[in-house]
Amino acid sequence: MKFAIALYSAAHTPSSRRALLFAQAALAGGHEIVRLFFYQDGVYSASNNIVAPQDEQDIAHQWREFVSQHQLDGVVCIAAALRRGVLNAEEATRYQRSAVNLEAPWALSGLGQLHDAIQGADRLICFGGP
Amino acid sequence: MSKSLLVISRQAPWSGPSAREALDIVLAGGAFDLPIGLLFLDDGVFQLAPHQDAKAVQQKDLGANLQALGLFGIDDVFACSHSLAERGLTPPASAQPLGNEDICRLIDRYDQVITL
Amino acid sequence: MSTLHVLSHSPFTDSRLDSCLRLCGREDAILLCGDGAYGLHSPALRTKGVKVFVLAEDMQARNLPLPDWADSVDYPGFVQLSIDYDKVNTWL
Numbered sequence: 001m002k003f004a005i006a007l008y009s010a011a012h013t014p015s016s017r018r019a020l021l022f023a024q025a026a027l028a029g030g031h032e033i034v035r036l037f038f039y040q041d042g043v044y045s046a047s048n049n050i051v052a053p054q055d056e057q058d059i060a061h062q063w064r065e066f067v068s069q070h071q072l073d074g075v076v077c078i079a080a081a082l083r084r085g086v087l088n089a090e091e092a093t094r095y096q097r098s099a100v101n102l103e104a105p106w107a108l109s110g111l112g113q114l115h116d117a118i119q120g121a122d123r124l125i126c127f128g129g130p
Numbered sequence: 131m132s133k134s135l136l137v138i139s140r141q142a143p144w145s146g147p148s149a150r151e152a153l154d155i156v157l158a159g160g161a162f163d164l165p166i167g168l169l170f171l172d173d174g175v176f177q178l179a180p181h182q183d184a185k186a187v188q189q190k191d192l193g194a195n196l197q198a199l200g201l202f203g204i205d206d207v208f209a210c211s212h213s214l215a216e217r218g219l220t221p222p223a224s225a226q227p228l229g230n231e232d233i234c235r236l237i238d239r240y241d242q243v244i245t246l
Numbered sequence: 247m248s249t250l251h252v253l254s255h256s257p258f259t260d261s262r263l264d265s266c267l268r269l270c271g272r273e274d275a276i277l278l279c280g281d282g283a284y285g286l287h288s289p290a291l292r293t294k295g296v297k298v299f300v301l302a303e304d305m306q307a308r309n310l311p312l313p314d315w316a317d318s319v320d321y322p323g324f325v326q327l328s329i330d331y332d333k334v335n336t337w338l
Contacts, residue, residue: 001329006244008338014280015254018301025321040151040246079154083147111158119133119164123328124242128338129254130280138335140265172265212268234271238247243335 001031004121006114008128010044011052011060019127020063027070035073035117038106042128043081046074049101067105075117078108134165136240139174144189149177152246153195160202167206167240168199169233170225175213178222196224208236248273250331254280257288262337267294275331277324278316279304286310299327 003026009015023033038046045063052058067074081102082091088102102108118124137156141148152174159166170178177192184191199207209225210233221227228236237243251270257263263285266276275297278285283304285291291298298316305318312318319327328334 003328008246018254018279021321022324025325029322029325031325039155040148080147080151111155112162114155115135115159115162115164118135118242123334124244125328125334126244126336126338128336140262172261230268233269237249237269237335238271240333242333243249245335245337 001026001123002034002121003031004034004037004114004117004124006037006039006117006124006126007042007045008038008040008126010041011047011050011058011063013041013130015127015129016042016045016063017057017059019125020059020066022125022127024066033070033072034121035075035113036067037114037117038074038076039080039111039114040128041084043076043084043086046076046081046106047086047101048103049099064105072105074106075109075113076102076106077114078110081108132164133241134167134239135159136167136169136237136243138169138171138243138245139177140172140245142173142176143182143192144184144187145173148246149174149192150190150195152244153192155244155246156204157195157198157202160199160204163203166204167208167236168204168225169228169236170207170209170213171233171245172210172213173217175209175217175219178209178225179219180222208233247332248275250275250277250327250334252277252279252334252336253282253285254278255337256281256284257291258284263288263291266337267291267296270294270296272296275299275327277301277319277327279324283308283310286313286316299323 050060139152211227277299279301302318
């Protein structure tokens with residue numbers, strides 16, 4: 001089965017962790033993840049500036065490791081990211097902002113990538129809220 | 131054949147970016163000529179209330195985006211009758227009112243669904 | 247077509263479960279996760295007659311007993327449910 005997984009919530013939410021565990025289970029079950037698409041507050045799950053307390057799960061870090069290890073296509077919606085101050089080097093330069101908090105393996109792109117993933121997958125699974 | 135997507139918009143117009151971001155998904159799909167439907171449900175029907183004044187809260191008027199739906203080829207726009215009645219709203223011209231059973235069948239007709 | 251509805255909000259503070267129960271079909275199922283697991287205490291859900299699943303870790307974390315009208319699933323089970331049903335509708 002081919003999955004498109006869309007995440008709408010930040011790294012500290014239970015739903016971000018739930019999405020990660022679902023994604024891990026999908027690959028472990030022999031399925032394919034066509035794309036991960038982070039939208040709305042999901043863009044925060046791709047921030048590389050999160051400092052998780054020592055005694056808590058660092059979900060943003062785990063997402064990065066997961067995407068890198070499995071060479072997945074991890075896309076963050078550029079419009080949602082800009083509005084929330086999640087910027088890669090290019091956008092930080094373009095908008096003259098002082099901080100870069102989005103790096104590889106994440107790529108910024110538009111909602112077209114969400115639709116493309118939906119067209120290419122057998123299932124779209126969304127995660128968000130609490 | 132393209133997979134169809136139903137976007138269910140449940141948030142009131144100015145409770146954050148959610149209403150606008152739901153519409154953005156719909157418009158992006160329309161721009162790619164994909165079969166997209168839009169259902170306003172629960173507080174989402176407040177987006178359809180007439181004579182709202184976005185400027186009063188320094189927000190963007192969603193009305194322009196709603197009017198753009200037709201231009202992007204999005205003609206399947208629906209509103210939940212139950213949600214409208216609960217909130218004392220009359221069915222708008224811009225969305226086809228649907229009862230609960232019809233909405234159940236509507237969800238069944240689409241390949242994928244996103245409920246925001 | 248059958249839909250797996252996924253709910254993560256508590257039904258005691260949020261209306262998503264109410265709306266879902268109004269609109270879900272006979273072939274559909276509901277997966278409770280996160281605070282949605284408190285739906286196991288919901289009389290409306292019990293009497294609706296739709297198939298109910300709950301994510302095991304959320305039931306366990308909240309010390310919720312599993313009633314006989316619901317089944318618990320782990321993550322591989324969650325993945326399988328998303329395949330068994332034609333589509334997944336998460337009430338974000």
